[in-house]
Each structure stands twice: as structure tokens, then as C-alpha cells.
Amino acid sequence: MDRNTVEPQVETVPGQRAKRWAEYHHQFAAPSTYVYEFVWDTSADAIGPFCTDVDGNVLLDFTSHVAAAPLGYNNPHLREKLEAFDLVDPSKIAGQDFYVSNGGSPTDTDLPGPSQLMDRLLETVGQYDMDRVFLSNSGAEAVENAIKICYAGGGHRAFTFDGAFHGRTLGALSLNRSKAVHRTGFPEVPGVVALPYPSTDEEYETNWRTDGPGGNVLADKLHPERGVIDPDEVAYVILEPIQGEGGYRPAHPAFARDLEALRHRYDLRVVADEIQSGIGRTGELWAVDHLELTPDVITSAKGLRVGATISRSDVFPEEESRISSTWGAGDIVGALQGALTLEVLQETDVLSNVRDRGEDLRARLEDEVDVRPELLEVRGRGLMLAVEFDTKARRDDVLEAAFRRGLLTLGCGYKTLRLLPPLDVTAREVDLGMELLCEAIDEVTSTA
Ligand SMILES: Cc1ncc(COP(=O)(O)O)c(C=O)c1O
Secondary structure, eight states, rough: TTTTTOOOSOOOSSSSHHHHHHHHHHHHSOOOOOOOOOOOEEEEEEOOOOOEBBSOOEEEESHHHHHTTTOOBBBBHHHHHHHSSSSSGGGGSSSSOOOOOOBBBBBBBBBOHHHHHHHHHHHSGGGGGGOOOEEEESSHHHHHHHHHHHHTTTSEEEETTTTOOOOSSSHHHTTTTTTHHHHEEEEETEEEEEEEEOOOOHHHHHHHHHHTOOOOHHHHOOOTOOSSSSSGEEEEEEEEEEEEETTTTEOHHHHHHHHHHHHHHHTEEEEEETTTTTTTTTSSSSSGGGGSSSOOOOEEGGGGSSSSEEOOTTOOOSSSSSOTTTTTOOOOHHHHHHOOOOHHHHHHHHOOOOOHHHHHHHHHHHHHHHHTTTTOOOOOOETTEEESSOOHHHHHHHHHHHHHHHEEEEEEEETEEEEEOOOTHHHHHHHHHHHHHHHHHHHHHHHO
């Protein structure tokens, strides 16, 4: 498959084999978040955003496995190192909460493991004085450990935001405010208060600007005389710099500045959940880098392939065994892949590609919003972009029609369609994606 010339080619999706694989899967799998019957054939050709499904259809993947494959399929840099890794000895893939080496010197190794992954991660957060990482297996665990270390530092109250999504373990889901299905009926960590999340100017003016009609909601709650929460009781404020599940809503920059001021005034700990928005997705390594806000803790996963809770030594508890995991660092292959992904982001111009291609894709989507009444607005940053439809049914139909044409996309929020091409997406691939998306919208709107 030549990345420079390959084009999506679809006979029928889902084809007979895909249906058979999905059917087989569902004989055993508990109901979860299955999107549609895209069954990737790992033994067939794939490169960048192009992959082959089990029926031989060639698809253009603008989901990057929900941001978990930031460099797309078969990135040559990752591929070369992963192939060099000898997985024959099973002891190499067990017991990750210990030290791992591959011989030689830890600071000069070709095959980075969990320690080198942490070293590289800390290079990306020097501006926040962060110097420690705790590795785990998933995003939810990264969040779970983030809030644990904050609770360990004191306080039993916490702030989250309307529209938030932080994972599905009991601690993390207590912070969710995007969909009832995540939380209904499950016991929750007590003391979590949800605040409005300002993304638009209007939302900022209404609830966050100190002299706006509603005042600054957080300042009011913490106010020494009028407030209802003692700032000393607050363990953390957790936010996504760009809300993912909640509909690709970026935090308003003035809100971030105000939050920073309150962080200083009351010595609050701010947790930036970068599980979807981090690892270069927005054109900076971390989405919070775009804001005038200093995170005390950053959570990462997905594109990193393992979970990571990143912070300062003074935030992590000192006692041993306070946090731990048998499978900390996921597995060695995951840690290797995460470290190599960071290597590509730090040592090539892929971040500027995210900015350039992101602006291009955004402008193209905005042009469509201008001429199509069914499209309401474009949101997001870099290559974390979404377009909001007038109805949920239309969004769902477009997603389906795009799939039938060979373009993989995802929903988020209530009636929003999100696009997450690989970070090294090319101009030609953006053209192809836009062509298929527009054809899908044409089909859906002409049928309607
Ligand atoms: C912002 C955010 N936080 C946490 C999570 C949970 O990550 P995981 O599914 O790896 O547990 C997600 C997953 O989509 C996410 O987008």
C-alpha cells in the first residue's frame, strides 16, 4: 500500500466477514461502547490513516482509534523498533511495577521502556515543574490516581465541570457530567461539585466573569464570607482543557486565567485531564499549554498507550505502597510504543503538521458550515476537531453514510461528529476525507 497514492475503496461495509466477526465477538462480549461494524484486518495492508477491513475494503480512518493511535497505522519509526523487540521470553511482559532494562545503559538505549517513557514525559512538563510520574494501564486509572494523590494531600471536596468525562471507574465516574448512562445508579465519591464549563464568550460572561451577571461561580463558592465551601477542604479542581465526550468544547481562555488566579489565591490543585487532548492532538504537546493555566497534575493515556499521572514530588504521597499497581506501566510493548510516539513528537516537525493540517481542515469545515444549514459550528483545536449538526439523527446518518464511503469518523456530545486524523495526516488525506464527508452530507440531506 503506497500512502501517497492509495485511496479508500469500498464494496460493502459492513461486509459478510465483518458481520461474522462482530457476531462472534458479541457472543462473548458484554454490551459496551461498540461504534459500528468496522473490523480491521491486522494481517492486511495499512499505513497512516489507511487500513484494510476484513472484507478487503480500504478505509480512511479519521478516528485514530479514538486518539489511541496518534501516528496512525504502521508508522515506520514505531514499526522498526517494535519489530526489533523480542517478545519470545514471556518474563519480559510481566511484573511491570518493578524495574525493567534491556541491558546496557538506561540513558542510552535503543528500546525505551517504562523508565525512559517517564523520563521523556517529564521533558514535556518542565514548564510546570513536574518531576514525577506514576504509570498505570488506562485513562481511568490515571484519573483515579490523580484524585487519590490530591485527596492524600488534604481536603475532601472537589470541583468538576458540566459536560466532563474522566473515565468509568467509580472514582473517575463520580467526576463525569456528560451522560447519565455513565453514572446512574452507581455509588459516587462524595463532595464533588459540578460547575458550568465556559467555552463560548456568552458562557464565560454569564457564569465566570467576576463582574458578569452570575459572577464568578467558583470565586463565589470559595468566598471567605459569602462562600459555602472552605478552600482548605478542596482537594482538587479537575478539567479537560478541551472537553472530549462532552462535545469537543475548548475551555474559554479568560476562564482559564481566572481559574489560575483562584488557584494562586486559595492554593488549589488543578488536574488537567489530557487523556484525549494530550500527546500532540491540539498542536502543542498538551492542550493546557494553549492556556494561561498551570496544572498541578496531568493525566495522560490513549496516545501514550499506557496510563500516566504526572505531577510534582510535593503532590505525590511520600509513603511507599500508597499507590501501586501490578501492571503499572501497562506492558513493556505499550511503554515502548508510548516512548517512541513521544520521540517522534519531540524530534520531528509533526506538531507543526498538526497545526497546519488542523487549520486547513478547520477552514474547510467552516466553509461547509457557511453554506449548509444542517451544520451549526466547528469546534476544537489542531487535529481534535468536531462539527455540530442540527439534529442527532442527521449526525448519525452522516456518520453511517461516511462509513459506507470508506471514511471512519466518531460521534461525541449529543449531535456532534468528531474528526481525529493521525497527527502526520497529509494535505492529500485531508482532501480525501473532506470529499467523502461532503458526499456523505449531500446524500443525507438530499434524502431528507
Ligand atoms: C478525557 C478523558 N478522560 C478519561 C478517559 C478514560 O480513559 P480510558 O478509556 O483509557 O479509561 C477518557 C476516555 O475516552 C477521556 O476522553
